[in-house]
Amino acid sequence: MKHRLCLVLQTFLTFCTVCLSQPKGSSAKPSVSDELVAYGFPAGLLPETVVDYDLQTNGNFNVYLQEVCAATLRKTYHVTYGSTISGHLEYGAISGLSGISVKAFFFNLAITGIYVSGNDLLFEVGFVSAKFPVTNFDESPICQSDFSMFSPGVTS
Numbered sequence: 001m002k003h004r005l006c007l008v009l010q011t012f013l014t015f016c017t018v019c020l021s022q023p024k025g026s027s028a029k030p031s032v033s034d035e036l037v038a039y040g041f042p043a044g045l046l047p048e049t050v051v052d053y054d055l056q057t058n059g060n061f062n063v064y065l066q067e068v069c070a071a072t073l074r075k076t077y078h079v080t081y082g083s084t085i086s087g088h089l090e091y092g093a094i095s096g097l098s099g100i101s102v103k104a105f106f107f108n109l110a111i112t113g114i115y116v117s118g119n120d121l122l123f124e125v126g127f128v129s130a131k132f133p134v135t136n137f138d139e140s141p142i143c144q145s146d147f148s149m150f151s152p153g154v155t156s
Helices: 002-021 032-038
Strands: 050-055 060-065 069-073 077-090 093-104 107-110 113-117 120-125 128-133
Touching: 032 050, 093 120
Parallel strands: none
Antiparallel strands: 050 060, 060 077, 069 077, 077 093, 093 107, 093 113, 113 120, 120 128
């Protein structure tokens, strides 16, 4: 009986400690990477400089970066992430995307959608699209401090 009472008391105290350690009415928001994975995307689709995001129940979202970010993907594609990225998120699909551009030839072209297609990601740039393996986005792109190779196209 004494052992059972100690076990009940210990369980109760552990429960109280957990309850008191979290502020009332708040629950930890998942990271943007966790949200991406929950919607079928790889965790490394966005740079690590994300500071916050809003995801509405209808799928509309805004992602906020510390500042404009320029990165090179696959050692070939120069991508610029604006300080705010927005669009509509559904499982396996990001549409109405704004805030990300890729440099093609001498032009910065807006990426307007990203879709999961099997083991690939399909990036839409207007009427043109390109496929890349999902594994290319296992890790977040690294923002570069040298913007000289990127021409202005995405701003805050």
